[in-house]
Amino acid sequence: MQEVFKAGKIQREDVFIATKLWNNNHRPERVKPAFEASLKKLQLDYVDLYLIHTPFAFQPGDEPDPRGANGHVIYDKGVTLLDSWRALEGLVDEGRCKAVGLSDVSLAQAKEIFEAGRIKPAVVHIESHPYLPQWDLLDDCGKNGIVLQAFAALGHSSEPRLLEDPVITAIAQRVNKTPAQVLLAWAIQRGTALLTTSRTPSRIKENFEVSTLPEEGYRPDCCKNIL
Ligand SMILES: NC(=O)c1ccc[n+]([C@@H]2O[C@H](COP(=O)([O-])OP(=O)(O)OC[C@H]3O[C@@H](n4cnc5c(N)ncnc54)[C@H](OP(=O)(O)O)[C@@H]3O)[C@@H](O)[C@H]2O)c1
Known part of the structure; x- marks a missing residue:
């Protein structure tokens, strides 16, 4: 990034950079050092x-994946999501990050912070796609002026495979777009921000070439039995 910024074509303020607090740093006194370490890196x-990466905390310390003798993760029950959130609010006060948010939270966990936090989350970052629409969370984010940022917009590597799904592929055929473009348009049209990623130049281009899907109902022939 520094090389690109120094070359002068893109300025720091032209890009939006997010990073996350990892689970072994949820204790309030560990938040600022973890944040500073990320900035340094x-x-x-x-x-x-x-963002707070997950709503649950791991045993504080230098081990990012602390495990007990039985191989199970060692959680930290001595800190709440709200404790960590208050430490993030301090970072905003100091001007070190422009906005703070939550990741991988349930509606109940998000609501707790919406209600008790001094600063509201700017973003709630969760997995979301047609098989995990998270309508209730989207509705609540909308009421609170919070952006729902959908990751795994193309379904990640999970099953069922969205890019091969008969409903998605039939819609893609109907609107003359690719299945990926249908999924990205769906995410945008319902009012979420989205994340996807590709190392393939042609797919990167394809993923920017999305257009609005028709609003009217449609039942593809292939799906009459399942819709
Ligand atoms: N908070 C969390 O727990 C969490 C978890 C997972 C991800 N994330 C975030 O979400 C971001 C997105 O990751 P994701 O893997 O979940 O995204 P995704 O959109 O579900 O899947 C990306 C995969 O889809 C392929 N792809 C991209 N465009 C395509 C296209 N037009 N046609 C066909 N295949 C296409 C890519 O392959 P190629 O690279 O081979 O093109 C890549 O392997 C990550 O960078 C991360 O920031 C967060």
Whole structure:
């Protein structure tokens, strides 16, 4: 990033950079050092968005994946999501991150922070696609002016495979787009921000070439028995 910024074509303020607090750093006194370590690794003065990666905490310490003798993860029950959230609010106060948010939370966990936090989350980052629409969370985010950011917009590697799904592929055929473009358009049209990723130049281009899906109902022939 520094090389690109120094070359002058893209300025720091032209890009939106987010990073996350990992689970072994949820204790409030560990939040700022973890945040500073991320900035140092990224060689940045600030980030645009700092998320709490998960609502649950791991045993505090240097081990990112602490395990007991039985191989099970060691959780930290001595800190709440709200405790960590208050520490993130302090980072916003200091101007080190422009916005803060939550990741992988349930509606109940998100609501707790919406209601008790001094600063509302700017973003709730969760897995979402047609097989995991999360309508209730989207509705609640909308009421609170919060952006729902959908990751795994193309279904990630999970089953059923969305890019081969008969409903999605039939819609793609009907609107003359690819299944990926249908999924991305669906995410945009319902009012979420989305994340996807590709290492393939032609797919990166394809993923920007989305257009609005028709609103009227449609039942593809192949799906008459399942819709
Ligand atoms: N908070 C969390 O727990 C969490 C978990 C997972 C992901 N994330 C975030 O979400 C981001 C998105 O990751 P994801 O894997 O979940 O995204 P995804 O959109 O579900 O899947 C990306 C995969 O789809 C392929 N792909 C991309 N465009 C395509 C296209 N037009 N046609 C066919 N295949 C296409 C890519 O393959 P190629 O690269 O081979 O093109 C890549 O393997 C991550 O970078 C991360 O920031 C967060």
